[in-house]
Amino acid sequence: MGFWLELVASGLITGGIYAVVAIGLNLQYGLMRIMNISHGEFLMLGAYFTWLAHTVLKVNPLVFLPVVAVALFLIGLGVYRLCFRRISRTSPSVEIIEARSLLVSFGLMFLVQNAAYLAWGADLRGYSFLDEPVEIAGARFTANRLVVLGFAVAASLALLAVLRFTLVGKAVRAMMQSPTGAQLVGIDTAVLHPTVFGVGLALAGVAGALLSMVYEISPAMGEPYTVTALIVITLGGLGSTLGALLGGFLLGVVEAFGMHFTSPSLKMLLSYGVFILVLLARPKGLFAR
Amino acid sequence: MTLRNAVVMTLAAGIVLAAAPWALSAFALSLLLTCLMYAGLTVSWAMFSGATNYLSLATAAFFGIGAYVTAWGLATLPYAVVVPLGGLAAAAFAALIGAAILHLRGAYFAVLTFGLGELVRHAITYSEKSYAHTVGRVLTDVPEAPTVYLTVLFLAAAAIVTCLAVRASRFGLALAGIGADEERAQTLGVNTRRTKIAGFALSAFFAGALGAAMAVRWTYIEPNSVFNPFIGFQTVLIAMVGGAHTVIGPLASSIVFSLLTEFLRLQFPYLFLILLGLLLIVLVLYLPGGIASLWPIARARIGALGARLAKLESGGARG
Numbered sequence: 001m002g003f004w005l006e007l008v009a010s011g012l013i014t015g016g017i018y019a020v021v022a023i024g025l026n027l028q029y030g031l032m033r034i035m036n037i038s039h040g041e042f043l044m045l046g047a048y049f050t051w052l053a054h055t056v057l058k059v060n061p062l063v064f065l066p067v068v069a070v071a072l073f074l075i076g077l078g079v080y081r082l083c084f085r086r087i088s089r090t091s092p093s094v095e096i097i098e099a100r101s102l103l104v105s106f107g108l109m110f111l112v113q114n115a116a117y118l119a120w121g122a123d124l125r126g127y128s129f130l131d132e133p134v135e136i137a138g139a140r141f142t143a144n145r146l147v148v149l150g151f152a153v154a155a156s157l158a159l160l161a162v163l164r165f166t167l168v169g170k171a172v173r174a175m176m177q178s179p180t181g182a183q184l185v186g187i188d189t190a191v192l193h194p195t196v197f198g199v200g201l202a203l204a205g206v207a208g209a210l211l212s213m214v215y216e217i218s219p220a221m222g223e224p225y226t227v228t229a230l231i232v233i234t235l236g237g238l239g240s241t242l243g244a245l246l247g248g249f250l251l252g253v254v255e256a257f258g259m260h261f262t263s264p265s266l267k268m269l270l271s272y273g274v275f276i277l278v279l280l281a282r283p284k285g286l287f288a289r
Numbered sequence: 290m291t292l293r294n295a296v297v298m299t300l301a302a303g304i305v306l307a308a309a310p311w312a313l314s315a316f317a318l319s320l321l322l323t324c325l326m327y328a329g330l331t332v333s334w335a336m337f338s339g340a341t342n343y344l345s346l347a348t349a350a351f352f353g354i355g356a357y358v359t360a361w362g363l364a365t366l367p368y369a370v371v372v373p374l375g376g377l378a379a380a381a382f383a384a385l386i387g388a389a390i391l392h393l394r395g396a397y398f399a400v401l402t403f404g405l406g407e408l409v410r411h412a413i414t415y416s417e418k419s420y421a422h423t424v425g426r427v428l429t430d431v432p433e434a435p436t437v438y439l440t441v442l443f444l445a446a447a448a449i450v451t452c453l454a455v456r457a458s459r460f461g462l463a464l465a466g467i468g469a470d471e472e473r474a475q476t477l478g479v480n481t482r483r484t485k486i487a488g489f490a491l492s493a494f495f496a497g498a499l500g501a502a503m504a505v506r507w508t509y510i511e512p513n514s515v516f517n518p519f520i521g522f523q524t525v526l527i528a529m530v531g532g533a534h535t536v537i538g539p540l541a542s543s544i545v546f547s548l549l550t551e552f553l554r555l556q557f558p559y560l561f562l563i564l565l566g567l568l569l570i571v572l573v574l575y576l577p578g579g580i581a582s583l584w585p586i587a588r589a590r591i592g593a594l595g596a597r598l599a600k601l602e603s604g605g606a607r608g
Contacts, residue, residue: 035400086574099344102399103529103573106522110566114559227407230400268411272404279397280389 006140007256013145015252016152017207021225022232022244023156024203030176030239031196033094034084034101038108039229040222042201045112046072046208047217048120054127054212061129061213062147065206072205076198083108084197109223116219126216148210155206156245159199163241172196176239224268231275237285246287292457295536296450303446310435320551322438322506326499327543329445330520331527332536333495336452337488338525339533340464343391347402349521350409351379351493355500356515357413360426363505368432372440372501379497380490382409387489391482403521410516417512425511432505440502448495452536455491464488519562523550526569532579542580 021043028034046068053059053067083104091097130144163169171192174182183189207225211217232251236243251271258270278286309321330348338345355375362371390401417423455461463484466474475481504510527546531538553561576582 037400037403083570083574095342099342099399100573100577102344103525104570106525107566107569107573110522110562111570114562114566118559118563227400227404230404234397263415266411266415268407269415272408275404276389276401279393279401283393 002140005136007260008253009141009149010145011253011256012249013149013152013252014255015249016149016156017211017248018225018228018232018252019156019245019248020152020203020207020210022229022236022248023159023241024200024207025226025229026233026236026239026241026244027172027196027203028200029233031172032084032088032101032193033097034087034105034197035098036105036200037102037226038105038112039200039204040224040226041109041112041116042072042075042204042222043208043211043225044116044217044219044222045075046205047212047221048116048125048208049205050209050212051125051127051217054129061209062151065151065209068205068209069202073198073202076201077194079108079201080194080197085194088193109226113219113222120219122219124216124218126212129213142214144213148214151210152207155203159203160241160245168192228271231271234275235278235286237287240285240287243285243287247285250286292453295453299446299449299453303442306442307439310438315434318434318438320548322441323547323551324544325438325441325445326503327523327527327547328540329441329448329495329499330524331531331539331543332445332452333448333492334524335528335531335533335536335539336448336455337464337492339528339535339539340456340461340468341485341488342468343485343489344399344525345402345489345492346399346521346525347383347386347405347493348496348524349516349518350402350406351383351496352500352503352520353406353409353413353512353516354379354382355497355502356504356510358497359501359504360428360510363428363430368436368440368505372444372498375501375504376494376498379500380494382497383493384486384490387486391485391489406516406518406521410512413516414512425509428505428508428510431508437502437505441499444495444498444502449536449540451491451495455488456536460484460487523565526565528579529569530572530579532581534578535581538579538581 021039025036025039028036028039049068049071050061050064053064054061084101087100087104088097091100130147131142133140134143134146163172171182171187174185175187175189175192179189208217208222211221215221228251232244232247234247235251236245236247251274254274255267255270259267262270306321306325309318313321330352334345334348337343355378358375358378359371362374366374386405390398393401414424417426455464463474463479463481466477466479467481467485471481500515504515507514523546527543528539530546531540531542533539550561553564572579
């Protein structure tokens with residue numbers, strides 16, 4: 001019993017991180033058609049900021065979480081202003097926005113990742129935080145993993161609630177359904193787009209900060225999360241936030257079980273296998289009606 | 290320039306360059322080799338992705354497959370057999386994958402192909418570890434440097450000639466039609482599915498063959514070095530900078546870029562990649578058609594200037 005609980009829980013913990021990363025990416029893609037392949041690099045930045053704050057300033061990583069979110073939000077505003085605003089204004093069609101934003105974010109990926117190498121070097125970094133074991137129903141976890149799961153779920157649900165119950169959330173959903181219609185009823189793209197892009201990066205930064213409490217970090221850590229987030233989005237359906245949340249947990253659990261019963265080096269193969277199968281069988285996502 | 294002139298010029302340049310192993314130093318030769326490799330990779334990439342607007346990021350995967358065919362086969366087969374075999378393996382893989390994913394447009398296609406390199410890399414790492422019990426492979430008995438150079442030169446020239454021939458053919462028109470408007474091309478009787486798979490496989494053939502040919506330059510082959518995402522990234526970047534819709538644009542920029550890479554990458558590895566990233570961003574934002582798109586503008590300006598001069602002169606003669 002304890003063993004199964006541990007397996008499911010470790011899947012859910014990874015899945016929670018996947019969900020937070022994927023929700024941010026999904027917002028950017030669903031609203032602006034920005035295929036931001038550099039999303040994971042901002043997760044890496046969030047992780048490094050938290051590591052720096054913990055080792056240099058001795059700040060509690062959980063206290064520092066809001067600071068990371070705000071910092072990444074501001075970076076997001078800057079990146080949008082410098083890179084993506086021009087693309088969405090000058091591109092003649094949605095497909096061209098997708099292709100160009102993909103290339104630009106490809107460039108961003110190289111830029112940010114190598115800037116991190118330059119600043120912090122290629123070594124693995126880490127710190128210990130809340131790593132005493134906790135026992136629940138016969139299963140043993142380290143406390144930091146449970147904290148990570150809690151915060152990941154809380155961040156996802158908070159965003160879901162904002163989208164569902166507030167006026168801003170309504171505007172975002174309207175924009176996703178029909179950009180022209182939303183503009184006709186007075187929703188301002190010039191405000192909403194940068195904000196949502198910033199929120200996406202803030203979520204990536206939070207995910208990175210949470211990861212840094214559990215795993216060692218390196219400048220190359222972001223890329224696999226970008227790919228996984230893209231898989232999760234495909235599972236959950238483009239533009240669907242709830243889908244991304246469920247898809248993240250699903251992929252986390254599938255990976256945990258797959259890795260346990262086959263081999264840890266097959267993790268990437270498993271994710272891709274799931275990705276290709278879903279794309280072929282249900283291109284609109286698992287939960288599409 | 291007609292097709293025939295272009296082909297003749299390519300072949301003439303090829304024959305001149307074939308003398309290089311006996312005229313240049315070892316360092317200059319290796320520089321030229323890198324130029325030729327990227328020229329071949331970029332032109333063959335642009336042949337499919339430039340024409341159809343299907344952004345393929347799978348070059349690293351094809352290149353790596355070719356390199357591994359060499360790693361596995363060179364002990365028993367001659368180099369001249371291994372190289373086309375590497376190309377065929379990559380083409381077969383591309384056809385298989387293409388049949389599964391080429392109905393996806395835009396970002397989905399790009400992302401899936403981006404992941405392909407990783408997928409193949411992990412698959413090979415896993416199979417080498419569990420069945421061959423190795424991490425990498427040491428290549429013994431590799432061919433001489435001039436042989437490698439001439440092979441890569443031949444492949445690059447073949448890629449350029451193929452690309453020129455494809456662009457002038459019905460098949461090339463069909464590819465360009467898919468890029469302009471896929472549904473319309475289909476309505477006009479193009480079998481878009483078959484055309485896309487054939488184009489994708491053809492461009493993968495050259496990437497695979499180049500990978501197989503270049504593999505002997507590294508005496509130690511391991512998945513992390515031959516499935517280097519940098520090769521795929523550099524290929525796309527060069528083609529975009531040069532202008533993916535042309536042949537001469539990617540060709541010219543591949544020479545500039547490989548020289549830059551050779552000189553800067555070893556000395557300032559991180560700074561160099563930062564600059565490349567920045568360059569890609571600036572180019573996509575401000576010059577989405579590539580450097581080749583400046584040429585018609587420049588030509589029009591020169592034409593207008595000439596006309597104005599002629600007008601002034603005739604006006605002066607009358608006055």
